[in-house]
Amino acid sequence: MREYRLVDADCHSLEPPNIWETWLPEKFRKRAPKVVKDEEGGDAWQFEPGRPLMHIGLVATPGMRYEDIRWKGYGFDDIRKSCFDGKARLEDMDYDGVDAEFLYPSQRTMFFFMGSDDRDFHRAGVQAYNNWIYDEFSAHDHERLFGLAQMPNLGIDETLAELERCKRKGFRGCIISTWPAGGDDLGPDDDRFFAAAQEMGMPVSIHINVQRKRDATPKLDTPAAISSMALAGMLMFPPVMSELIMSGLFDRIPKLQILGVETEVGWIPEALEQLDNFYWRNRTHTGIDIQRLPSEYFHNHFTCTFIQDRVGVRNRYEVGVRNMAWSTDFPHHGNDWPYSRRVVNEMFEGVPAAERYEICAGNMVRLYGLSQPGEASA
Numbered sequence: 001m002r003e004y005r006l007v008d009a010d011c012h013s014l015e016p017p018n019i020w021e022t023w024l025p026e027k028f029r030k031r032a033p034k035v036v037k038d039e040e041g042g043d044a045w046q047f048e049p050g051r052p053l054m055h056i057g058l059v060a061t062p063g064m065r066y067e068d069i070r071w072k073g074y075g076f077d078d079i080r081k082s083c084f085d086g087k088a089r090l091e092d093m094d095y096d097g098v099d100a101e102f103l104y105p106s107q108r109t110m111f112f113f114m115g116s117d118d119r120d121f122h123r124a125g126v127q128a129y130n131n132w133i134y135d136e137f138s139a140h141d142h143e144r145l146f147g148l149a150q151m152p153n154l155g156i157d158e159t160l161a162e163l164e165r166c167k168r169k170g171f172r173g174c175i176i177s178t179w180p181a182g183g184d185d186l187g188p189d190d191d192r193f194f195a196a197a198q199e200m201g202m203p204v205s206i207h208i209n210v211q212r213k214r215d216a217t218p219k220l221d222t223p224a225a226i227s228s229m230a231l232a233g234m235l236m237f238p239p240v241m242s243e244l245i246m247s248g249l250f251d252r253i254p255k256l257q258i259l260g261v262e263t264e265v266g267w268i269p270e271a272l273e274q275l276d277n278f279y280w281r282n283r284t285h286t287g288i289d290i291q292r293l294p295s296e297y298f299h300n301h302f303t304c305t306f307i308q309d310r311v312g313v314r315n316r317y318e319v320g321v322r323n324m325a326w327s328t329d330f331p332h333h334g335n336d337w338p339y340s341r342r343v344v345n346e347m348f349e350g351v352p353a354a355e356r357y358e359i360c361a362g363n364m365v366r367l368y369g370l371s372q373p374g375e376a377s378a
Helices: 019-023 026-031 086-096 107-114 119-140 156-169 190-200 223-230 232-246 268-286 294-301 310-314 340-347 353-367
Strands: 007-012 034-037 043-046 100-104 145-147 204-207 258-261 302-306 324-326
Touching: 007 258, 007 302, 007 324, 007 353, 019 119, 026 119, 086 119, 086 145, 100 119, 107 119, 119 145, 119 156, 156 190, 232 258, 232 268, 232 294, 268 294, 294 302, 302 353, 324 353
Parallel strands: 007 100, 100 145, 204 258, 258 302, 302 324
Antiparallel strands: 034 043
16 A cells, blocks of 8 residues: 655646557547657647647656757657656656656647547547556556546536546546536536536546637737736636536535646635625625535635645645645646655745645545555545
8 A cells, every 4th residue: 555645636648659549449540640740850749730730848848947948849759758658657756756646638639539520539539548548557556647537528428428437447536628518607417427426436627727619719829828828727717616616516516526727726815705705795686596605615625736836835724725736737847857845845844744745645645535554445
């Protein structure tokens, strides 16, 4: 039984060049993403001819100097193998002092499949990723590499079917990139999914935001887009969090757990103050019918991850020690490999050991039912 002292609550993998040839059904392989050379001789994923390439540079940066980080020009032979290989990931985790990781998919890749009008292709792509992350990447050590199952956007019945399939495989949690029933707004049909997730003990993750049909696809290379990326979590997640709370979802499904991923946490006390104030003043004429203050729902149902957030750590009592989880975003350009322990020590200077443990490991251990030495198996 493994002891968890430093748990990465949000990291990623880069799909290896052979993923779709291995895991996607043969009839779809001609339409699958392909590795091509970018404008500077590096590798990139091409989703479709004429469509902008998915360069791998910024999502494969462990060990690079800040001055060397760039989108283009890096190939699979140049980056650390741990970006796309589970065995190598474990070796780099050992070097960095990380006991376990919770792994999220590339949303750029998922949106390619999920944006297709071909429902069979959509389903096959999502399932191929889920099978790869569990049966290949994480199979090197299922007690350290925890892949989160991507949910499709094919309606509530298909979403439930994939949740059930992944639970049977052994997944401990899932990620939704859209509302489960596929609507632009949270609706009554979504309760079926959240109730099932509660019953299965599957925490539901939302990585920064949920996609809605009415939202335009953003550009990635303008000053405005770069600014939005830098502040994405604290700008995009609060409305999603509020929508979940104000809908009364947690009165109907009282044990559901939600993770806000890559959201940072320093903004949370102010957001909760304003939500409580708005609710108290406007609850009657808006028709909001919830049983408790919004802040109470947050503290009972949400965990938010952060990478570097000294403001959040200093204000941990207002955020909620049990509502925070440290992460690295490995191998993306927010990571500090191989200096994670140093960064944590600096960020948590003066924080009592018990509180540091909860934020750096304990909250994730509890959420996902991981067993520690001396405890009964979950």
